[in-house]
Amino acid sequence: MGIQAVIVDTAGTTTDYDFIQKVLFSYSAEQMAEFLKENQQKVVVSHCIEDVKELAGEADADLDRVVTILLEWIEQDKKATPLKTLQGLIWRQGYTKGDFEGHVYQDALEGLKSLKEQGKRIYSYSSSSNEAQELLFQHSQFGDLRALFHGHFDTHVGQKVVSQAYRNIINTISMWPNLILFVSDNVEELNAAKDAGLKTCQIVRSDKVRIGKHPVIKDFSELKLSSF
Incomplete structure (x- = not known):
């Protein structure tokens, strides 16, 4: 068969790999703080923020600390589902605005x-x-x-x-x-x-x-x- x-x-x-590292990862790092600030009340984003706190073992982390954790994970290329979900949402903005192409x-x-x-x-x-x-x-x-x-x-x-x-x-x-x-x-x-x-x-x-x-x-x- x-x-x-x-x-x-x-x-x-x-x-x-260069596209992933130098374009997509860099873009998500640059946009992360503003994106979370503007979208933290949305259900998917809110769940991701809580998942980041849980994975990091920092239940009381404020939004600035969550951003810091996420930026560290981007630098480490950590395969964390909430990070990847947030990056996908940020990249959607970038693709839609024409900031880059795949x-x-x-x-x-x-x-x-x-x-x-x-x-x-x-x-x-x-x-x-x-x-x-x-x-x-x-x-x-x-x-x-x-x-x-x-x-x-x-x-x-x-x-x-x-x-x-x-x-x-x-x-x-x-x-x-x-x-x-x-x-x-x-x-x-x-x-x-x-x-x-x-x-x-x-x-x-x-x-x-x-x-x-x-x-x-x-x-x-x-x-x-x-x-x-």
């Missing part, structure tokens, strides 16, 4: 189009929120790419280095794990996916990437589903 669904990582796989590798675009034409289901899985992923692909330099995707997954299914997260994805997709291929540059993520029974492929765009025991491609032009 072969591979029927492909799950792609974003940063380092479909999207340049970056997608040319080979990723062509590869995803090919997979779609073959009738494969395509999903993305990122530490960023589902909304942030959708925004990136909606506002890419190639235009709106949302039609390529069957859906998106974020840390609500679990952390990307934990095998249970991939089991949760399997249950959501309702497909045998050996029919699903996960493509990422990150060895720990690939190891977790493999432990859950998924087929895996490591994309290595830089000599700085640590290579594991997974099939390797340098970009999506080398991805051949028949080899899995």
